[in-house]
Amino acid sequence: MECIEETEGKTRFFVPVQDPDTAFPPGTAAVFFNRRMELNRDITVLLTSVISPGNYLDAMGATGVRGLRIAGECGIPVTINDKNPRAADLIRHNAALAGHQIEVTCEDVNVLLSGRRFDAVDLDPFGTPAPFIDSAVRGTHRYLMVTATDTAPLCGAHKKAGIRRYFAEAMNNEYHAETGLRILMAYIVRETVKYDRGIEPLFCFAHEHFVRLHFRLTYGAHRADNALKHIGYILQCQSCPHRHEVYGILPSSSSCPECGRLLTPVGPLWLGKIQDDQIIDLMRAAMPQHTLGTARDIEKLLLLCKEELPVAGFYDYHQLAKMQKTSPPPIGRLLDYLAEMGFAAGRCHYCGTGIKTDAPVRDILAAIRDLQSELKMTAGS
Numbered sequence: 001m002e003c004i005e006e007t008e009g010k011t012r013f014f015v016p017v018q019d020p021d022t023a024f025p026p027g028t029a030a031v032f033f034n035r036r037m038e039l040n041r042d043i044t045v046l047l048t049s050v051i052s053p054g055n056y057l058d059a060m061g062a063t064g065v066r067g068l069r070i071a072g073e074c075g076i077p078v079t080i081n082d083k084n085p086r087a088a089d090l091i092r093h094n095a096a097l098a099g100h101q102i103e104v105t106c107e108d109v110n111v112l113l114s115g116r117r118f119d120a121v122d123l124d125p126f127g128t129p130a131p132f133i134d135s136a137v138r139g140t141h142r143y144l145m146v147t148a149t150d151t152a153p154l155c156g157a158h159k160k161a162g163i164r165r166y167f168a169e170a171m172n173n174e175y176h177a178e179t180g181l182r183i184l185m186a187y188i189v190r191e192t193v194k195y196d197r198g199i200e201p202l203f204c205f206a207h208e209h210f211v212r213l214h215f216r217l218t219y220g221a222h223r224a225d226n227a228l229k230h231i232g233y234i235l236q237c238q239s240c241p242h243r244h245e246v247y248g249i250l251p252s253s254s255s256c257p258e259c260g261r262l263l264t265p266v267g268p269l270w271l272g273k274i275q276d277d278q279i280i281d282l283m284r285a286a287m288p289q290h291t292l293g294t295a296r297d298i299e300k301l302l303l304l305c306k307e308e309l310p311v312a313g314f315y316d317y318h319q320l321a322k323m324q325k326t327s328p329p330p331i332g333r334l335l336d337y338l339a340e341m342g343f344a345a346g347r348c349h350y351c352g353t354g355i356k357t358d359a360p361v362r363d364i365l366a367a368i369r370d371l372q373s374e375l376k377m378t379a380g381s
Contacts, residue, residue: 001030001086008038009045010291011069013094031087032062032126039294040147040212041066043283044122046290046298047203047214049074050282053120053143057081059109059136060125064091064102067122071100073290079103081112113139123147129184130165133191137217144199146188146213154180154211171236171266174316177206177350179234182312184211185270189227198223203283204274205305206350232271234313235263241320241361245271245312258362273310280306304349314354315361321368329371331355337367 003014016029026034048056048070055077058067064087067080080091080102088106095102105112113121113135120143121136123129128150129136136144148154153162155177156170163169166187170179181204192199200216232247237256243263246252251265280302287295321328328334331347335355338345343359357364 001090003090006033006065008041008065008293009069009073011065011072012097013063013065013068014090014097015063015065016090031084031090033065036208037124037147037210039207039297040124040210041069042290042292042294042298043203043212043301044145045069045073046283046286046292047279048076048120049290050279050286051120051143051202051216052076054141055079055118056120057113057118057122057139059113059121059123059132061091061104062087064094064104066124067091067102068094068098068100071095071102072098077101079105079118081105081107081109083108110135117141119143120145125149128153128165130187133188137188137192137195137197140217142217143202144188144213144215144217146184146215148184148211148213149209151177151180151209151211154183156180168268169266171264173236174319175313175350175354177211178313178348179266179269181206181211181213181274182269182271183267185213185274186231186268188213188215189231189270190268192217193224193228196221196224198225198227200276201270201274202276202279203305205301207301230270230272231268232312233265233267233269236266237261237263241315241323241365243313243361247271269312271312275305275308277306301349304347307346308348309344309346309356309358311356311358314348314350314356315364316351316353317355317364317368318353320361320365321372324365324369326368326372328353329368333371334367337371338364341367 002017015033016031018025019028056070058080061080061082064080067078071078091104117139119141121140122145124147129146129148152158156172168183198218202214204213233251236243239261240259242256242258318328335345345357348354348356
């Protein structure tokens with residue numbers, strides 16, 4: 001196959017030639033490579049460098065770029081696998097070019113992970129990771145990393161597919177990116193706890209067309225039980241913006257306190273924190289040691305994720321202002337105003353106009369109205 005040389009981070013490698021004139025160039029090559037996932041791979045390198053696993057499996061390597069970078073830029077023993085023989089040949093070529101001692105395997109990932117264990121396992125499939133999570137949990141000693149690009153099923157646009165893959169019901173609303181991430185987290189919890197193991201989120205985020213999760217897997221029935229305590233639902237009113245969280249395996253039935261309509265459960269999903277603040281601090285401190293093409297975006301993402309409140313779901317305050325037929329105030333002023341009212345409030349990484357807060361929706365709407373009146377008075381004085 002015809003290939004061209006690429007450089008990402010400090011790593012040189014070859015990728016097959018793609019047709020740039022098509023809607024999705026990566027799909028035109030014999031072996032898959034998506035340049036738009038550089039931020040995903042940069043973050044993997046950064047996080048792996050601070051957790052320092054004993055070894056690392058790039059379970060679906062394609063060109064092998066992710067595993068190559070982990071080997072060369074983190075100095076960690078790496079195995080790269082792909083069931084496509086042409087991909088495995090390209091990985092061997094790239095590994096030889098890099099000069100690293102990398103094990104290359106050509107197996108079905110479920111078969112490989114049913115027979116071997118690795119300290120860190122990284123799943124980056126084309127589409128859903130659901131068919132591989134069970135074997136990945138069994139084949140992971142400590143760290144599990146998962147990418148999902150099937151955002152339509154996860155976020156409620158393709159509801160039936162989401163139910164089939166994740167046994168969860170999403171809702172295609174303004175905060176669907178976050179519920180998609182949390183639905184995937186809950187699915188992984190359910191696949192993990194049956195082995196009397198728990199999960200601890202290290203750094204989980206949604207970006208553009210994908211969701212990326214990084215976990216530490218723990219041992220013991222009590223840790224599995226602790227993980228299950230984070231499973232619950234968002235109860236969303238479909239007539240007004242009201243929603244609230246409930247914990248438990250089965251959702252409760254209740255009515256909207258604002259308009260009286262029966263609330264619709266979204267989930268099951270993971271409730272609570274999705275980040276480890278110490279890990280984020282370590283990642284930020286390690287950034288100068290790495291060559292990261294997306295460093296500016298990563299720095300912004302890390303800061304937003306660390307500041308996020310651990311509530312599930314966010315409000316797009318522009319949409320709330322539109323509901324009231326008014327203009328949205330500056331986001332910083334709105335957050336300050338909610339804080340003055342006694343509520344916690346902050347930005348979120350999912351949406352530039354999204355806010356996370358423990359304020360009831362009636363108070364958010366009141367704050368938007370008050371601030372708009374304040375701005376009109378200031379403009380008229």
